Amino acid sequence: MLVLSGALTTFVAAAATNHAQDAPVQVEQTAISGPDAGQRGDVVAGHVPSQNEQAQDAPVTALDGATDGTPPDWWSPGEGRTFPEYLTYPNANGELGLLNASGTFETRGHPFFEPIGRNGRACVSCHQPADGMSLSVRSIRQRWEETRGQDPIFAAIDGSNCPNLPQADEASHSLLLERGLFRIFLPWPPKNAEGQAIEPEFSIEVVRDPTGCNTHPEYGLTSDNPMISIYRRPRPVANLTYLTHQGFGVDYWRDKDGQLAARDEDGRPANMNMMADARHATLQSQAVEAAVTHLQFDGALSPAQLGQIRAFEEQLFVAQVASNGAGSLIGEGAPPAFGPYNLRDGKVGELGNNTNTFVFPMGDAWTGAAAGDTAQQRDMRASIRRGHDVYFYRTFWIRDTMHLNTVGFGNPTKRTCATCHQMHMIGSDVANGWIDIGTTNLPWAKEQPRNPWNAHQPDLPLFKITCRDDVPPHAFLGRVIYTQDPGRAVITGKCVDVGAIVMQQFRGLAARAPYFVNGSAANLREMVDYYDRRYDIGFTEQEKIDLENFMASL
Secondary structure (H helix, E strand, C coil): CEEEECCCCCCCCCECCCCCCCCCCCCCCCCCCCCCCCCECCCCCCCHHHHHHHHHHCCCCCCCCCCCCCCCCCCCCCCCCEECCEEEEEECCEEEEEEECCCCEECCCCCCCCCCCCCCCCHHHHCEHHHCCECCHHHHHHHHHHHCCCCHHHCHHHHCCCCCCCCCCHHHHHHHHHHCCEEEEEECCCECCCCCECCCCEEEEEEECCCCCCCCCCCCCCCCCCEEEEEECCCCCCCHHHHCCCCCCCCCECCCCCCECCECCCCCECCCCCCCCCCCCCHHHHHHHHHHHHCCCCCCCCHHHHHHHHHHHHCEEEEEEEECCCEECCCCCCCCCCCHHHHHCCCCCCECCCCCCCCCCCCCCCCCCCCCCCHHHHHHHHHHHHHHHHHHHCCEEECCCECCCCCCCCCCEEECHHHHCCECCCCCCCCCCEEECCCCECCCCCCCCCCCCCCCCCCCCEEEEEECCCCCCECCCECEEEECCCECHHHHCCHHHCCEEECCCCCCHHHCCCECCCCCECCHHHHHHHHHHHCCCCCCHHHHHHHHHHHHCC
16 A cells, blocks of 8 residues: 655646647647756646646657537537538437627637647647536547547546556547546646645545556656646636636635635736636636646647637637526526526626525516416426425534534524525535535545445545644534545645535536536436435435526526
8 A cells, every 4th residue: 555645735827938849720830847946936736837737748749539410519620611600409308508708709729629739639629618617527438439439529638547558459448438537637746836844633544546647657646757647627717707807705824724815817816716626827828738648739829829818718608598498598588596607697706595696596587477488398397496496595504514514603503505606697606616425535526336246446546634733624524534536735735625626516517417527426416315315404305306496407
């Protein structure tokens, strides 16, 4: 059993000048590694040069994703397509709508759509419009079959369980194909803004390593460039004006732990709601790391390119626009909660309440039958309204949840879904939204049953976290914690943050299964069942159906 300790910290972004390697966009090439890496301003975080070293050392397979008759709902890098103002895509629950608020534009030469790195990917590879600007397992599986595993999303660096594995073997990509998970590799010990290691509050042991990456001599924790590998879902690149707002709850001090908030490039306090572990304060610094780790881009994006990426990401609004049962979710007579146009026009940075700014406002819509409605439409619309009421009014006891029951609410506290998922129009936390609901920490994390009737083996790594005697233990899990993903703790190094994950928005859910950071809920019903089991809510079957129908309409 491998035993290691290391240092983790939050970090302030730090820099970039011009670059592009093997890209159709003409920019000056500038290395991101070297003695001055992480020292050039405010967009390259201190840990990124170490990530770049592994990304550049990892193998690159000749991937191009070319097929005969690529389906029109899949956007491949460098296609040069026109991106329209409004798109719709069918899904299992109805239809998704995507609004490009700045209007139609050409994608040729745009850094979000061009393969600027070594592995043939672009940002759009893993943020597909048809999947709500995320990536569904359905699409991933379809691309494997259509391209025989040659699409750039299967790049060895993070599209396989570990870069050393045989890349033509489907089993080497099992976490991506079955759970939609990409490998996230972070320095161990991690780095601060200056690229220096600091001491964490815990040691870490690799208890289980089914992918082999955490114990691999080149890519693992004991390599010359030590990295911890965890596996996470790609978050949607849409509705981001809500996640980067500087309204309610965003201050110089974080509400959950009283620590200084991260700052954006202008020195203002940042929301910290973009990433699963809140390691980036701005869209620009996130784009820099994504280019290095996911695209294997050895350089620095120019300020102009970063501006293009940010502008595109902030103009996209995604939501379901049609339901298989309810019919259209937008237009005259529809609830003001639904559709991308209402998202564009919504109040950004508002805390939802039960008087005048509901999290998802329904108004008086669908309270009675309208002329021409079918029985099926009436029934589904009634179910969606009941699901909203379950979300907003159905109380249950929330207990043993770090960064909720520890910040003045009491343990337990009788609340609702909207207590945590309270940002107006998208249902994330308003600010600093990391809490531990148990999706990655034992005993609540989903694990394969170990019995003679189950042939499946665990597919995620398992780490043993041991908190030092001189620091406060985790309030609910003590000094020894078993986790599949340390979450926020891989950034802060604090025991209280082990397994704490930033809450996601609830928009476009029907287009981007599976759910939770580790893909442990294959569908919306499994997500509802997890909460029901975790908090002993006691939902009735009808409440579960209604809540699922409501979530699928967002």
